[in-house]
Amino acid sequence: MNELALAVPWLGKRNPQAARWLVIAIAIGAPLVAMMFGRTWVRVLDFALLYILLALGLNLVVGFAGLLDLGYIAFYAVGAYTAAFLASPHFDVHLPIWIVLPLAACFAATAGIMLGFPVLRLRGDYLAIVTLGFGEIVRIFMNNLNYPINITNGPQGINALDPIALFGWDLSRNIQITEELAVNSLFLYYYFFLACVVGSIIFISRLQISRVGRAWAAMRDDELAAKAIGINTRNMKLLAFSLGATFGGVSGVLFGTFQGFVSPESFSLMESIAVLTMVVFGGMGNVAGAIVGAIILSALPEILRHLAVPVQQALFGHVLLDPEVLRMLLLSLAMILMMLLRPSGLIPANAKYSHIRYLKAKGVTE
């Protein structure tokens, strides 16, 4: 939270207190403003929050622990498919969200450890390729496990997932306040996701200054030295993979139940790359960076989508570049240019977290 406030341009440095209130006001007021432009934009914000969760999780693995994971979206898929199996008419099982969510988190964490074990010895580029392969294997299975026994329903995906219900309160229904006034279900999802994001931010900022976070940082900066000072790098890597995967799994459940259907198409390599770009763009190893990166890179393609078509029609008379192409163009250019011009990202990670004075002030160490 502090970091986000400090990242507010101009105001952040002069008046952090005001900046903090500004961030809170934006987080709460954003859907209200978006509503003025139409329901689609509230939906875009809902998805932006999901991407924030994903980016926060991937940031644990890539930014904190320094392990480049290109198959991250597989965990998202594990979460979404868990929700699809356990809360949809597909197998006719309808478990409540309070059971689905922890189960999905467990499955995703297990998948993370399963991926983690074989790749423990790998570093850097090899790790990237093997994790990419893992992501592809998961996708291939999702695509083909409809034969001879129909498990995933193949490329068509699974429909009609149960919506999230909190204590019997269905988030997918609008709340009717008076005849005229109703709170749209998109708002309900927004605030629910927002609560998840805030919880994650608190958890991760605590984690970052904890023993684990510092061990990750040490391992990322120099694995050999980290081993020498007694850090169990094997366990730390597995922990990074499984915690990152847990975030992926949880956001997968939220994604599946929010969208109401899951299909392998949503979990392509492009999505893994998109989330990675968000982390890289915002600044690896920085919570605020991951958040800002996720917001910008998930909202910008949507804005382009709405601007690009009319603008191109006005200029050339027909649509030259369709929105999906523009999104890919934007993401790939963001990745290349960011690495060339500003490798530490939009908001570079702050080294103060490993500084003894900061840790003493926080009461973490003596």
Add this chain to the structure above:
Amino acid sequence: MEIFLQQIVNGLVVGSVYALVALGYTMVYGILGLINFAHGDLVMVGALTALQTMMFLMGVAPGMSPIAMLTLSLLVAVPVCMLLAFTMERLAYRPLRNAPRLAPLITAIGVSFLLQTLAMIIWGRNYHTFPQLISTTPIQPIEGVFITPIQITIIIVSALMMAGLVLLVTKTKLGRAMRATAENHRVAALMGVDTNMIIALTFVLGAALAAVAGVMFASNYGIAHYGMGFMPGLKAFTAAVLGGIGNLGGAMLGGIVLGLVESFGAGYIEQATFGFLNSSYQDIFAFIILGLVLIFKPTGLLGERVSDRA
């Protein structure tokens, strides 16, 4: 028995294409320690440029002989890919040569997706029919085993190109400079080798092989589209790792072995798993092999480098 021999033929054909592409990965990795993620997409650019040239030639000179047309289209596709690789190295990789290890890799992923997107803009999303200028009517050297003339051409051309590359690297002055740079580019520079030029040349050479591989790949399947380079690229990388990355002979061996494993796997998986898995799982073999090699023998079949090096 016929099925067994048929799978060997299929494996050799696919494997020699993988081997050609793997050489590009392994040369760049040997010199820079960088996985050039965008290398697979050069395969796609090669195929689509050749396709464009063929379309143009068919319009201008409809009576041209297929061999002349193929040669001309290669003469366009190869330089285009070389130029692209040169630009890529100059703009995206060279500035990052001394950056932290994740930076060039992330850039390479970006370049790969940029190439795919640009190809999508230029050639559209659709699958294009690739003209099969060399006959695809199968012949039967042995009763029950089929091989098409294009497949024979693929095996022969790949073998010739690989032999040429090995000669270039082992016998010429340029090759010696490349090996010196791979060993230690600072020392090589002190010995008067223009290392920047050598690195650029390595990219360019790899791109030429990739372009040829792309044209052969597309001719064999009769299809080309913007994403066609990605999977073969990954598999070729697997082949390079399997053979021992940084090692030319290893890349060739790895390519052939991977091609054989894949074709046998696809042929027998249904029987082996009692019909539970079928040939649509063909793509997972490469990844499983990659995982197994990296866990149990990270140096690959012929390599000496350690996986930890990066």
